Amino acid sequence: MSIRVDRRRGVLAGLGAWAGAAMPAGPAIDPLAGASLQADVRTYASLGVHRTGTPGDAATTAWLLRRLRAAGYAAQAQGFDYPVFELGRADLELAGRTLESFPYWTPVTTAPGGVTAPLSTAGGPGRIALVTLAAGAGGGLNAAPPPQIVTAAASGAVAVVAVTENPLGELAALNRTPKARAWSVPVLLAAARDGAALRAAAAAGEPLTARLEGRTVLGRADNVIGHRARPGKHLVLSTPKSGWFHCAGERGSGLAIWLGLARQLAATTDHNLTVVAACGHEFDGYGGHVFTETAAPPPADTKLWVAIGANVASYDFALRDGRLVRLDGPPAGRILACSDALMTRAATAFAGQSGYQAPSDIDRTRPPGELAHFQSLGYVPLIGLVASHPLHHTRRDRADVTGPAMLEPVARGLAALIAAAT
Known part of the structure; x- marks a missing residue:
């Protein structure tokens, strides 16, 4: 089942109505283990080019819906028309x-x-x-x-x-x-x-x-939205799912962590959870705007929004004697940004993680990427991760751009910060 949004003007049915569609959670495993996260990166990259409305994008939608439903979420595709x-x-x-x-x-x-x-x-x-x-x-x-x-x-x-x-x-x-x-x-x-x-x-x-x-051609693109209903305000977890090429580091590292956190939060917490993987990111975050305009819980009903951006858990690369070589650590330019009230807890959760260990206060400095949009709509508190990368937007951004040892610390840091913030 899916929901069609025509050029941003449709309104998604109430999220609470989805609760009955959820499937039972699978056997208990550690969803934040590095090997599990890297397996999801490999799967994402194997689905092909992730440009909005392409077959690889549609395959990603189907895969994410399966994964969320298996974790106990009521999940649906929020479809919208887009020229492809x-x-x-x-x-x-x-x-x-x-x-x-x-x-x-x-x-x-x-x-x-x-x-x-x-x-x-x-x-x-x-x-x-x-x-x-x-x-x-x-x-x-x-x-x-x-x-x-x-x-x-x-x-x-x-x-x-x-x-x-x-x-x-x-x-x-x-x-x-x-x-x-x-x-x-x-x-x-x-x-x-x-x-x-x-x-x-x-x-x-x-x-x-x-x-x-x-x-x-006039094609279809989809956001993927999951809801695990509980009393109280929503904890929102968002990430983009589309991009120009295979996007394994740019999108895949964040999407794997998003999936891991969605599973971990559903299995171990009683939060009212809303998770979204938005399409149209390469077109100025189009699908994210569709979601906030039609389906996101209002700011007054949201206790925390966590936005996972580009390249959040990727290795740096360099040219050595004409060959592309993966380095041992992440590139410079990793940013952890959050509301002022979370600064101390963010520094603690990401202690020792290059770039992330010194969070940026978005109440004093303009936040990066989509976090600025969410802040402009009145969502508070906010947490966001984003990083630069020399293979950003290139065809060479494949699954080896990240790995278990890079993914797991970032996922566990975010889990610890969410626990401290809620």
Whole structure:
């Protein structure tokens, strides 16, 4: 059974009505054990590309519904319409070499076989414009399109190629405003490793063939919402479930911890639990907005909201002699953010965990990511985790980006903080 939301305007039926649909919990195991968490990461990554409305996204919805129901939750899919670009082919051909590429949303396609024209950093009629983006440009929530792309698309160029700088040489996809108007010309992203060759070709005015084939259809996407009804205010546990590629570290590490905590809380506490895995994250958290507008418990009925963001339990990576190498610890830039009243307890729960051991007070400093949205709606207290990563938004973000020894401490830290906060 599922619930359909048409373009954010439907209202989800009362969560309390779901209680009778819950299935009995399975045998008692430790849901926060590292091996169990990593198994869930591997499963998530194996389901394919997790872009909103794709087959991999639908498979993730079905998997999460099964897991929540097995843990004793009444769980349903909250469906909403979303335009889905079904990508057929995206690549660049330069001097006989085929280079990696990916569209920048909202895509407009080339003719079959692509478009061939001289490459130029100045753009202009009859040319393919080349721009280079700084690392992280356009990759965050609610980020405006990089001005270089806007200018190049308006120059009369027949296509735009944007090199996405990345410390590991990867192509990094860019987030986009929900349902943004399609570009006037094809806009394709290129990997940092190919930037030097593309810039040299542009300086010489060499021809480039850009191919972007596919079609846009009106598709379906789903949030997954679970409820374990008990008296009292809700404890809300949220995380995004969608992303550009396989997203094992970006989304999978947080989703595994979300599942582990959902199981642990249902088995060991008497909280009134609401858990949500939201779709549409790469489109400025679209599904999260659908949930808060139609199905979330109101702030006055919520005692705590815990938001698990990107890359929360991932190893750092580096290039060594041209090879990608996993390092022993996490990257810099891990953030634990919470309401002022929880600061001391947060520091205690995450003592010794790099980055997280020094929490950020969101009552004094603007919170990161989706936590800012939840705070703006009046939810308090709040807890949020998020981290940067050099493989964020790249095709190389696979299951080996995390592991049991990275996942378990973060999961247990969050469990300890939730227990202390409630």
